[in-house]
Amino acid sequence: xxxxxxxxxxxxxxxxxxxxxxxxxxxxxxxxxxxxxxxxxxxxxxxxxxxxxxxxxxxxxxxxxxxxxxxxxxxxxxxxxxxxxxxxxxxxxxxxxxxxxxxxxxxxxxxxxxxxxxxxxxxxxxxxxxxxxxxxxxxxxxxxxxxxxxxxxxxxxxxxxxxxxxxxxxxxxxxxxxxxxxxxxxxxxxxxxxxxxxxxxxxxxxxxxxxxxxxxxxxxxxxxxxxxxxxxxxxxxxxxxxxxxxxxxxxxxxxxxxxxxxxxxxxxxxxxxxxxxxxxxxxxxxxxxxxxxxxxxxxxxxxxxxxxxxxxxxxxxxxxxxxxxxxxxxxxxxxxxxxxxxxxxxxxxxxxxxxxxxxxxxxxxxxxxxxxxxxxxxxxxxxxxxxxxxxxxxxxxxxxxxxxxxxxxxxxxxxxxxxxxxxxxxxxxxxxxxxxxxxxxxxxxxxxxxxxxxxxxxxxxxxxxxxxxxxxxxxxxxxxxxxxxxxxxxxxxxxxxxxxxxxxxxxxxxxxxxx
Ligand code: FAD
Numbered sequence: 001x002x003x004x005x006x007x008x009x010x011x012x013x014x015x016x017x018x019x020x021x022x023x024x025x026x027x028x029x030x031x032x033x034x035x036x037x038x039x040x041x042x043x044x045x046x047x048x049x050x051x052x053x054x055x056x057x058x059x060x061x062x063x064x065x066x067x068x069x070x071x072x073x074x075x076x077x078x079x080x081x082x083x084x085x086x087x088x089x090x091x092x093x094x095x096x097x098x099x100x101x102x103x104x105x106x107x108x109x110x111x112x113x114x115x116x117x118x119x120x121x122x123x124x125x126x127x128x129x130x131x132x133x134x135x136x137x138x139x140x141x142x143x144x145x146x147x148x149x150x151x152x153x154x155x156x157x158x159x160x161x162x163x164x165x166x167x168x169x170x171x172x173x174x175x176x177x178x179x180x181x182x183x184x185x186x187x188x189x190x191x192x193x194x195x196x197x198x199x200x201x202x203x204x205x206x207x208x209x210x211x212x213x214x215x216x217x218x219x220x221x222x223x224x225x226x227x228x229x230x231x232x233x234x235x236x237x238x239x240x241x242x243x244x245x246x247x248x249x250x251x252x253x254x255x256x257x258x259x260x261x262x263x264x265x266x267x268x269x270x271x272x273x274x275x276x277x278x279x280x281x282x283x284x285x286x287x288x289x290x291x292x293x294x295x296x297x298x299x300x301x302x303x304x305x306x307x308x309x310x311x312x313x314x315x316x317x318x319x320x321x322x323x324x325x326x327x328x329x330x331x332x333x334x335x336x337x338x339x340x341x342x343x344x345x346x347x348x349x350x351x352x353x354x355x356x357x358x359x360x361x362x363x364x365x366x367x368x369x370x371x372x373x374x375x376x377x378x379x380x381x382x383x384x385x386x387x388x389x390x391x392x393x394x395x396x397x398x399x400x401x402x403x404x405x406x407x408x409x410x411x412x413x414x415x416x417x418x419x420x421x422x423x424x425x426x427x428x429x430x431x432x433x434x435x436x437x438x439x440x441x442x443x444x445x446x447x448x449x450x451x452x453x454x455x456x457x458x459x460x461x462x463x464x465x466x467x468x469x470x471x472x473x474x475x476x477x478x479x480x481x482x483x484x485x486x487x488x489x490x491x492x493x494x495x496x497x498x499x500x501x502x503x504x505x506x507x508x509x510x511x512x513x514x515x
Pocket of ligand 1: 090221
């Protein structure tokens, strides 16, 4: 009996030792670091959640930094502890990642929103720009720059995201065809590297670090400040939607619009599959040019493609802008009775998704699982993709919007870390699904995930040259294949700026101790 008990105790001790060897323990030295902010070792649950609502990795500590120097001190300390500590660090912007990218299992999460630093500063003149904290929300940048009649050129559809979070990916929206993504509109960064060094970088200064960090999935450094290009801001926006039944005509029109100079300021599109009464929903905010015809138009049981356009203007330019819109619209081949227009302020237009957020939150539908899938698809394969997926793999769009729009690769800088398809024009296709919690039906998580899997398999089997945006993979082989010929350069950059692979553990590209 005694022997058996001792054996069990020995076994448990062995397990405890093994666990201790594999998982990081938070050193007490963190508690004594000379920082202006503070560490929290108890209230850490918030840092194990994100918008995706599917992954949850509890950190051991959350750093609430007051300055870039707090971040540098912490990262440097962990760097000096060496690979044996197993401690990793993830920056958390606004936590709108989808698969735990801003989380750190038993590591340190840096709550970027605590960062204070110098106030946002707008510089007017010939090359207007704004200096902001890496933790700033884009919506705040909009409000501040508008006070000077200026605004950033390139946006995301949703503005309650941080500068550091979107610049680590790309930041793509309907303006990208003209101005490139947000990472094409940054002039300078201040970054804390994986060695805890604070480095200023730009096209001219430490340029390799600058381009590594842009689209770098948080792997090379933590963005503490950014200088963002501005342009004169318009006051108003004409917001237009037209419909197509035929994908080829829809795509042809989209591509024609993004190749022209004086067309629209924003071009996106979305797919509508079997949505009963959808146009009735629009009528509260969009006016139809032909309301009698439009009221007979049926969206249920059909696959439709909606082209969404915006033209910016100031009230004194109204007449000329209306003329330009008429000219551009006359070149399109949409269903004539389906021209819907709205006129809103620039802020209302840019902050449009927030209105949906408020509605969804009030119904308890915001904090549900979001099994999103974002793909970048070369133009030459978009038709086959559309044919195989819309109406086939996907038989309705009631789980959430599906965006689809082309962008010009010439507006992207090939020195950044972002991975793109190999064609001059590629499409962003975003399946933005929400899953009904605990449903086992077609609105449930399992169903949506299996649909996503089928879509990815199809891209693979047909060799469509698709790249994931906001990529997420579990194996090293998948990451290598995602990066393709860029893999070696990516690894080299990692070994230069974060040699111990301390940063961005939630992306799971590298294990701590790498290099
Ligand atoms: P987090 O989720 O907190 O972090 C994202 C990644 O960046 C993590 O790896 C994190 O470690 C890293 N990171 C965060 N801050 C920093 C920093 N300061 N320095 C270095 N690394 C950092 N994307 C688009 O491109 N276009 C869209 O139109 C768009 N629309 C969206 C709409 C909604 C409703 C949501 C939820 C997301 C949307 N996104 C869009 C995706 C969005 O860009 C990413 O989810 C982004 O990562 C979220 O930013 P965040 O500030 O919440 O970052």
